Amino acid sequence: MSEKGTKSNPWKLKTPPGTSEYEMYKEVKDGKEVIVCTVGKTVLLYDAKCLNDLHSMLRNHGDWMDLGGADEQKPAKEGTVEAWGRSDENPVGGWYGLKKGLRGRFGVYIPPLMEELGLAELEHNPKNNRMKAI
Secondary structure, X not given: OOOOOXXXXXXXXXXXXXXXXXXXXXXXXXXXXXEEXXXXXXXXXXXXXXXXXXXXXXXXHOOOEEOOOOOOOOOOOOOOHHHHOOOOOOOXXXXXXXXXXXXXXXXXXXXXXXXXXXXXXXXOOOOOOEXXXX
């Protein structure tokens, strides 16, 4: 079997509440390593740097952090993973989501991948989930 996290062998994940399934894999696009996230027929792209950057931020934070989770067109709740994933204060100076119009939902789709990779602990409640670095 091929390495996990490739187009031919993607990570099969569920949103934190466990209500929706999706797939993710890494690839290089336009010279940049990206995470491709396929939810139904919708394809989202995230800068792969987000994994190390989010892990580092969570370690510095030192405690549980609310995930948030909002479409690009909606404001993210302050102090959440979602807000950090689009903040001018994060290491990339803005959005980790790369596909204009579909840059949001960082706090929904990236945390389960972090858990899968052993970088974070994640809650799986019906609502208001949190994560922290391992």
